Amino acid sequence: MFLINGLEQNFLPANDRAVQFGDGCFTTARILNGNIHFMPQHLTRLKRACEALFIPFTQWSALETEMRQLAEHQTTGVLKVIISRGAGGRGYSGATCQAPARIVSISPYPAHYAQWREEGITLALSPVRLGRNPLLAGIKHLNRLEQVMIRRYLEQTDADEALVLDSEGWVTECCAANIFWRQGRDVFTPRVDQAGVNGIMRQFCLDRLAASEYRVIEVNAMAQALHAADEVVVCNALMPLIPVRQWDDKHWSSREMYHYLAPLCEHPISS
DSSP: OOEEETEEEEOOTTTBBBHHOOOEEEEEEEHHHHHTTTTTHHHHHHHHHHHHOOOOOOOOHHHHHHHHHHHOOOOOEEEEEEEEOOBSSSSSTTOOOOOEEEEEEEEEOHHHHHHHHHHHHHEEOOOOBBOOTTTTTBOSSSSOOOHHHHHHHTTTOSSSSEEEEBSOOOOOEEESEEEEHHHTEEEEOOOOOOSSSHHHHHHHHHHHHHSSSSSEEEEEEOOOGGGGGGGEEEEEESSOOOEEEETTTTEOOOOOOHHHHHHHSOOOOOO
């Protein structure tokens, strides 16, 4: 089901800038028993993205109402929100676009996440690297061609997720998740100030780890750093946390950090 600017429909104008240029942002939230996990954080993410992209979106109350309306009768599901700059002219300039479009949709919750949580997943190193751009780093904007290509190559392997580097060779994220690895009491996660998405679950895990006995460090690290790890997990707002059992010739069986974080991610204080 889709709501576009509050109306149940499936069509967007061909001159909408989301279609023409990928000019917009989005977020994807987990629905559980009619509630949207991390609702305030998803709205904050959209607001920050709109500010960074200079999208003059103001319909926040209407958007929140529509999000809750679609979620309230769903036991489980995925809610996606897209904000486009709206319809405009042929060129790159968005100066005439003063009516941003909002799109809210729901879809089934991925059934395989339960198996991933139980068994863990495997990673494959992606040949596709992320471009570094501090102006767009961290934002979940609509320009996802890098992820489309990463997924295309991933689907040619037997792995479940991709280990993604940036153009300088630093570990940045996975195709659709952030990544953490533990070495003793130290927990590492890639910096996302030059490339990658600063995910809601990433932020949540950073906060929880900072308040724990673990020492969390945001780093620039090469892929080989994972060979020294005692444990690796990936996360996003839907999964929400998944253990990694193998990458390359390295296998992990420890779930120490996973068992600490997973209950907190499943039942967040703020949702």
